[in-house]
Each structure stands twice: as C-alpha cells, then as structure tokens.
Amino acid sequence: MAKVAAKPVRIVVAKVGLDGHDRGVKVVARALRDAGYEVIYTGLRQTPEMVVDAALQEDAQVIGLSIHSGAHMTLFPAVVDELKRRDATDIVVFGGGIIPDDDIAALKKRGVAEIFTPGTPLQEIVDWLRKRFPEQTRKP
Amino acid sequence: MRALARAITLVERRDPGVRELEEALRTGAKSPGVAGFTGAPGTGKSTLVDAVIAFLRNQGSSVAVLATDPNSPFTGGAILGDRIRMQRHALDGKVFIRSMGARGHLGGLSLATREAIRLLGAFGFDQVILETVGVGQSELEVAAVADTTVVVLTPNLGDSVQMIKAGILEIADVFAVNKSDIDGHARVVAELRTMMNMAPKTPWRPPIVPTIATRGDEEDAGLAERLLRDGTPYRTAEEILDRTDN
Numbered sequence: 247m248a249k250v251a252a253k254p255v256r257i258v259v260a261k262v263g264l265d266g267h268d269r270g271v272k273v274v275a276r277a278l279r280d281a282g283y284e285v286i287y288t289g290l291r292q293t294p295e296m297v298v299d300a301a302l303q304e305d306a307q308v309i310g311l312s313i314h315s316g317a318h319m320t321l322f323p324a325v326v327d328e329l330k331r332r333d334a335t336d337i338v339v340f341g342g343g344i345i346p347d348d349d350i351a352a353l354k355k356r357g358v359a360e361i362f363t364p365g366t367p368l369q370e371i372v373d374w375l376r377k378r379f380p381e382q383t384r385k386p
Numbered sequence: 387m388r389a390l391a392r393a394i395t396l397v398e399r400r401d402p403g404v405r406e407l408e409e410a411l412r413t414g415a416k417s418p419g420v421a422g423f424t425g426a427p428g429t430g431k432s433t434l435v436d437a438v439i440a441f442l443r444n445q446g447s448s449v450a451v452l453a454t455d456p457n458s459p460f461t462g463g464a465i466l467g468d469r470i471r472m473q474r475h476a477l478d479g480k481v482f483i484r485s486m487g488a489r490g491h492l493g494g495l496s497l498a499t500r501e502a503i504r505l506l507g508a509f510g511f512d513q514v515i516l517e518t519v520g521v522g523q524s525e526l527e528v529a530a531v532a533d534t535t536v537v538v539l540t541p542n543l544g545d546s547v548q549m550i551k552a553g554i555l556e557i558a559d560v561f562a563v564n565k566s567d568i569d570g571h572a573r574v575v576a577e578l579r580t581m582m583n584m585a586p587k588t589p590w591r592p593p594i595v596p597t598i599a600t601r602g603d604e605e606d607a608g609l610a611e612r613l614l615r616d617g618t619p620y621r622t623a624e625e626i627l628d629r630t631d632n
Contacts, residue, residue, distance in 0.1 A: 250462035250489040253399055279463035286485050289470035296476040300469065303482055305391035334388065 255379045256284045257308040258301040260292045262325065265315035270364070274310065274342060277368035283375070294324035301329075301337055307379065313343040318353065326357040338378060342366070387482065390509045394484055397498040397505065408501065411508035418450070418507045418514045422532030424494060424554065427520025429538045430564040432471035433599035435515050439475050447512040448480040452502055454495050456519045457487040468517055482511065493527030494518035500531055521554060529557035538562045539578070541570030549581040558592045566596035 259275050261268055268290055275285045286304045288297065301309050309329075311322060322341050329335050341353070342362040350361045359378070362371055396404040421438065423431045435451060442449045453468035466485035475481040486496040495518055496502070503514050518528050529535045537558035549555065555578075563574050578594050 250457050250487065254462065254487070254489075275465055279458065279465050280461050282458075282461045282463045284457070284464045284466060284487050286466045287470060289473060292473075292476075296473065299476055300483075302388050303391055303484055304466075305388075305395040 251282060253381065254282065254284045255308060255375070256286060256304055256306040257310055257375075258286045258288060258297065258304055258306040259310040259312070260288045260297045260300070261290045261312050262292050262294065262297060262321045263313060263315055263317045264291060265313055265317075266290055267314045268312070270314070270342065271310075271312035274312070274368065274371060277372060278310075278375070281372040281375070294321060294328045297325055298328040298332055298334065298337075302332060302334060306337065308338045308340065308375070311339065311341040311343075313341065313345075316344075318343060318345050319349055322353050322358050323356040340374075342371075390482065390505060391484070393505050394486075394498070394502050397501040398486065398489070398496065400497070404501070408504065408508075411505065416507055418503065418511050420503060420514045420516060420532045421534045421536065422516040422518065422528035423536045423538060424518040424521050424525070424528045424557075425538030425562075425564075426522070426540075426543065429520075429540045430597075430599040431517050431520075431538050432468040434536070434538060434562060434564060434597060435468075435517050436472045436474070437599055438515060439472060439481060442513050443475070443478065443480065448482075448510065449475075449513045449515065450482040450484070450506040450511040451515045451517065452484055452486055452496075452499055452506075453517040454486045454488050454499070454519045457489050459490070462489075482506070488519050492525065494521045494525030495527050495531065503531070523551060523553040526554065526557050534559045536560045536562050538564050539574055540565045541568055541574050543574075546577045546580065549577045550584070555581065559590065560592055561594045562597045563594060564597045564599050567598050571596060 257278055259271060261271055275287050278285045286306060288300050297309060309325065311325060313321060325339055329337055338359050340360040341358055345361055345363055353361055360374055393407055423435055425431055432453065439449050455464055455466045455468060457464040464487040466487060468485055469483045472483055488496055491497045495516065499516065506514050516528055516532055518525060535557050537554060539561060561578055563571055575594050575596065582591060
C-alpha cells in the first residue's frame, strides 16, 4: 500500500465562468490524483471569489483553472487579483484551455504561473508541479 | 479563516506543533453539535448535506462541513469532490467546508476528524456536519464521533437479507431513503421497517425519512427538520456507548 505523502500538495481545480466543458479538467484532475496529489474539484461555473474562497478553506497550495470559453484574459487575472486581495499570493495559479500564445505571455505577466494548452502530455503538467513542489515526495 | 484551514492541515499531517495550538484554543471553547452523514458512494450524502447547511443557516447557526473522500492505495492521491454539491453556500462567511482525504484510515473518516471538530468549535462554529467516505457495511466510526448519525440509503441496493446484516444499519439515528423519486423506494422503506420490527426494543426508534435531495430549496426545511429535529442532536456519544453496554 502506497503511503500518502507526509505533506501532500493540495490542488483546487475549478472551471471558471460560463463554460460547461469539463472533460479536460476531469482528465487533468485524474492525472494529478494518479501523481499522488490531493485534488479538490469544485465543479462548473465558479467565480474567481468562489475559487479563492475554496482554496483558502481547503488550505490548497495550488489553484488549477480550466477554461474553454475565451474569457481567460478576464477570469484568470481576476483570480490572481482576488488572491492578492485576500493576502494569499503564496497560492500558485496555473491554467489550461484553448488559449492563444500571445495571451499566454500576457497571463504570465499578470501572475499566472503556467498555462497548458490542448495536446499537452499529462506528464508535462505533473513534471511542472513536481519541480514547483519538490518537497511533495510520495514514497511508494 | 486561513488560520483555521492551516490548523486543520497541521492536524491532518499529525504535526506535533498542533498540541500547543489545541491547548491554547481549548480554554473556553464550546463544543459544536455534530451530525454525521454516511452511506454508500453516490447515495446523495453531499447533496443532503447541502440541504442541511441551508436549513441550519436559516436558523442562524454557523456551519462547518468536514467531507471525507478516499485516497488511492496505490498513489496516495485523491479526488475530493464533495464540495461540488455545496457550492451555493460558497460565499457565505458562516459556512466553512473542508474536504479531507481519509489518507488510508479505514473507519470512514479521517484520523484527524475529531481534532478538526475541536478546532471548529474553538473557532466558534455552532454546528459541524461530517460526511464519511462512501462506505460499505463496516465503517462505523462516524457514530462514535457524531451526536446524530444519518445513514443514507437508496433504492436497489440489495434484498431483505442485506437489511438484517450487522454493521452500518445498526448505527443509524435516522435513515434517509434518498432518491425517493425512483422505483424501489417503497420497498426500501418497507424492508427497513421490517428490519426494525425484528430488532430488540430500544428507547430510540430511528425514523425513516424519504428524501429527494436534488430538489433543493423547497425541500430543505422539511427535509433537514425531519433529519435533525430542529438541528438538535438526537443523542450524545455517551448514550451511544450506553447502548453497546446493554
């Protein structure tokens, strides 16, 4: 029986805005689960305030946002701003979805740590998290 | 709120530093009323909890939820998905929802649940609602921790032999027969009643409450009232222990 990491990284995963396409986010959530993370899935149609509130209550170190509706330039920075307002900028925000390259650069400037677009191998997301949180060590 | 969330994390990690914190908090802390919801996966526990939150909030109580889901025995990872059903309470400052991985603990709750309840009491929450992992027949820990244990059943989970088996059906203070809009619900109620008629007489006969948790708002009040009798716990942990002595 594999042991849960002594300090498992907790990741709140959410769909923000009016976007019902949750297949991708569920695939990613499952991959993170299989990588040993505790994934708190909060479901569809979240506002930035709801996402941040959930991350604070859950004491998550990471927020993963998924969006396919095109509203990423509004909603992703809104989550970052809400974290600032709640004095919780230590929480890392990453995102995924159909996001043009130009927007990715702009979002990173606005404080989103990383963006993964369709076709990204799941392992790439896991590797990125591992690099970011090396202390999360699962000892099988 | 972040302090509370962090403290629960420390308890979950069994961090030695939490002892001091608890000692500091214990003085003057009241103990909240604790209701526990247990039952098989997918029976509607989270959705029922959502309705009960609404009811308790209407009464003016602050409510904290500790919702447990399992961790993988292979990777240690988990999908904690209970709060999805409770999102309408998301921005209510008097509602605190925390998902907990069972992290290999087998009783249906997290090893940290009891201590987390104490922390919630210290932070002033009036009522705590526990939700177990989706359980089978022998995860009974919730009954020892909660004042009121609600066992959630649905139609089509088995025949009358299942009903006379020992274990989870013995710990109910209340039975919720959820999804009562689908075929077979009347049979579940009838079999539960028969099962209870065969049992030795006890001072408390658990009511059987048909529920359709997804109906939401209009059902909330009646449903929660029948489940929790105005939010007052049915019995104390001592009374439960008394029962096992007899």
